[in-house]
Amino acid sequence: MNKKDDKVRVSRNTIKTGKRLLGYVTRRFKLQFIAVFICIIISSIASISVSLSLKFLLDDYIIPLIGKKTPDFSELYMALTVLGTIFLMGILASFIYTRLMVYIGQGVLKEVRDDMFEHMQKLPIRYFDQNTNGSIMSLYTNDTDTLRQMINQSIPQVLMSSITIVVTFISMVALSPLLTILAVVMIFVLIFVTKKIGGNSGKYFLRQQIALADVTGFVEERMNGQRVIKVFNHERVSEEEFDRLNEQLYDSAANANTFANMMGPIIGNIGNLQFVLTAVLGGFLSVAGVGGITLGVMASYLQFTKSFTQPFMQVAQQFNSIVMALAGAERIFNMIDEEPEVDEGYVTLVNARRDEDGNIVECKERTGMWAWKHPHKAEGTVTYTELKGDVRFFDMTFGYTDEKMVLHDVTLYAKPGQKLAFVGSTGAGKTTITNLINRFYDVQDGKIRYDGININKIKKADLRRSLGIVLQDTHLFTGTIMENIRYGKLDATDEEVYEAARLAHADQFIRMLPDGYNTRLSGDGEELSQGQRQLLAIARAAVANPPVLILDEATSSIDTRTESIVQQGMDNLMKGRTVFVIAHRLSTIRNSDAIMVLEHGRIIERGDHKDLIAQKGTYYQLYTGKLELS
């Protein structure tokens, strides 16, 4: 709860946030924004000219004609034509700026979204661990929505009102500087009140955005688990929990909007109050004959006072969308400011071949041979090391949090071309090892070496490119099956995709689908069985044809018959390359070159199947335990 209250406190950064948001508008749309600004001035002048011109029309063109036998209206027509021209310009200006604002507004939204997404891609896995999916999504939906409102309506409205305020203020000063002091006092009162209420309403708007994110998070989680809810008849309980969150959202939304809605009447009536004060003071001064205020001046001045509060009210009405947008923008910027995944690596992965002398040289085409390009800054030289898939861990101790270590003193080595397997009960730390190899989480320098290179020196993108991974949780993307497999190698030909699918034994079932390879998947491929999804994930890795492959429970939902077919295919593909396999099923790993048995984050046994059986240790027990059951 405490943490939430902290978040709710309206931060001093609000102004900074506003500026940054405005930066989005001015950065790319400078010219357009200037054009908008000019058009708004023209349009404001046109609208102010309605009240300004009336007195002038009456005095100069209409009243003189009264009583004439044949009044000549031509001058009035002329004047009206001039006025009409001003109006026409106003209409044109407003046409132009509303149109421009569409482009600016949507353009800014697009940019914000793109920035968010681009940054999100750079964030470390930890960020996704720490934030619920729904709250991340809320940034793209709820928070971005608030910006639309603000940019499209509030900014032009505030600009227009500001111009009206300035013009009216000038007219007032011209009429009576003395009385204008009162108006200035009122402006300060207004600012004070606005701050006071605005602070409150801002607090609630921020709370509303947070409550909205909570609801989104909850809904997202429950909708994803809707099938489980059904199976457990858990609908009622979910509903109750939802109601609680929904009520919180209602509370903050009702409060926020109440304050925002009250803004208009409060400002309007402060204006009325000022009118009375001005009238009394002005009346007194004019009767007393002080300050050169005549009754005529007073009358005109009061007219202005009347229209002076109007624009303030209009600004106030925009207040809620501005506060809300700033609250949303702050959350968006917080995400954009989130520390991206650090990557200080400089060793890159290149295609290579050997020249006549047997030296490794870089080349463009794919040769089936890869090399690490290692620039040495100090000497200014570049060395190439052939990628062999030699992975070593040195005394690795690691925990996702400082309190709980998952791996203890793990030392291991995968010799090039080996098939290395990890077995162990659930939670023994198998997946953690792969998480470290591809640097989803970072470790201390020198603890992991890849072909002799400290993996922290390898550029993350290149490191990961060198590792094909089939993860424990299969995730597919909306799109055709073809596209999903091609994800492993974007420029793969159709033939390559078919080949990979055949290798993964997925071809058969894909062809059975109504649209074959063009069958569209949605919602993480929910229409397929778990096993089929795993086959697709394997095909996706196969098409990438990576130097090193990691299979993390990749075949857990696939029947063993199919699995052995898939395995043969993968073995052929990966001949001479390093493969890491994680599995519970011993049949999956039996033919590995080296098997590591993990327990509580420690390697307790290692060797090939024969060695381990001979050792008669845990592996032996696992293996024979299974036979005992038969």
Next chain:
Amino acid sequence: MNRKLFKSIREYKRESVLAPIFVILEVFMEVLIPLQMAKIIDIGIAKGDLEYIVKMGIILVVMAMLALIFGAKAGNYAARAGAGYAKNLRHDIFYKVQEFSFKNIDHFSTSSLVTRMTTDITNVQMAYMMSIRLLARAPIMIVLSLIMTLTISRQIALLFLIVIPLLGGVLIFIAKKAHPHFIKVFDEYDILNNGVQENVNAARVVKAYVREDHEIEKFHKISQTVYDLFTKAEKIVAWNSPTMQFFMYSVILIMVLIGGRSIVFQTMETGELTSVIVYAIQILSSLMMVSFVFVMIMIAEASSDRIVEVLDEVPEMQDKEDAVKEIPDGSIDFDHVDFSYAGEGGNLSLKDVNIHIKSGQTVGIIGGTGSAKSTFVQLIPRLYDVTKGSVKVGGIDVREYNLEALRDQVSMVLQKNVLFSGTIYENIRWGDENASDEEVQRVCKLAQADGFVQEFPAKYNTMIVQGGNNVSGGQRQRLCIARALLKNPKILILDDSTSAVDTKTDALIRKAFREEIPDTTKIIIAQRVSSVEDADVIIVMEDGRIDGIGTSEELLKTNKIYREVYESQVKGGADNE
């Protein structure tokens, strides 16, 4: 806005009615206050009558106070009505989705439901709040101003009467034009949000394949489409304000012309023209407000269609009135069952399945990937309805049961295991809310989960994060089994629920089943022969058909598929020695 949605106002009717009433009161004040001001100027200031100014000033202050109170009240009621309405809509959608069958769930993507419950409802809420505030204000303003105008000049009043419907017509025309575009915008929004959701879910895949740039490019394309569609829709709406201005300025010019002539021919006072123009501005700015609300309604219209789409979805399964609530025993019968996800005429996933399972039996199901094992068991708790034939539990067709009763007694661990954010206690109690701590621990022991749970620092109070990502796959599966066991069901179905559990633990779980819940019918889908070997009956499935039924021994003799699987796992291992 869609009429159906108004049903959701419910308890906020009072606020929804009071808000416009207070708005109307406020408008009256707003009309009266300028008259009072005029008096102060025309009489007080003009005559220099200080006493009069003070007296009228006090009245004005009182009126201002009243206006403030009315305005504040109106604002408060409108805010509560809007927020409350939104709350009810969210409530309705959420409750509706709870009624959905699996088939209904397949129909909507998660992200689209989330967008509907957030963006779309926010749009409707804003439009509703604005509507009850401004739509009450505008007509009153128009009527009052029109009456005032009528007392001054019939001609000009007539002009208003012509212009108002004309302008209204144009505004509606614009709104109608824009509406389909907004619908498109929101559909594209769904796609965008879906893209985001996938990327959040599959962050590891994206990173593992170094596809960040590819995803960014994909996202850019979608966000560009959103931009294109949105600008198209908004460009139509952008006609609103220049159109309004065109009408407003034209009216003013015509009025000055008519009024000017009338003044010259002395049928109108100069003061009257000033007043009429003030009224004209009031009328037209009221219409401007209406058009502003119109834009919001237009956007909300598209949103409300999308909300109604969910609310209108007919829950595919509904209980019969005299639904059976008691399940006699855990026997299961499939009688010539055909099943297709697409319904009648679709591709058959199950073809003519016949089987009888006795109560208390342990049944293993084995079969290749995509052989419809999951489909088969999903029909038992009636997650889907059969296309042809019938499924009976305890001798009664599952369609005759009360769904809740059926699913209480037929406990299923889905292949795609999901845990929810909350403690382990909370997660296990999904099976039975009222279970004591001891009972929870008991089922966890049965599911072999107690061991690792006890190792967590916070034990059963350990927080599980969304999706259960902070426990390993095997731990998650065991927790899910415990959760299902807590229901104390007559039939327990495990859909490949021990795939990530090691063989030893797997065996312990099955042993516990045998000893602790002997009367429960247990159906176990598995890939490992060892998981099903000791079952009373094993069903071998292939391509949506039952390929063989029998004990392990029998099948080894009679069933080729089973033999192959068995050999690949058990005997094959020995061969390697």
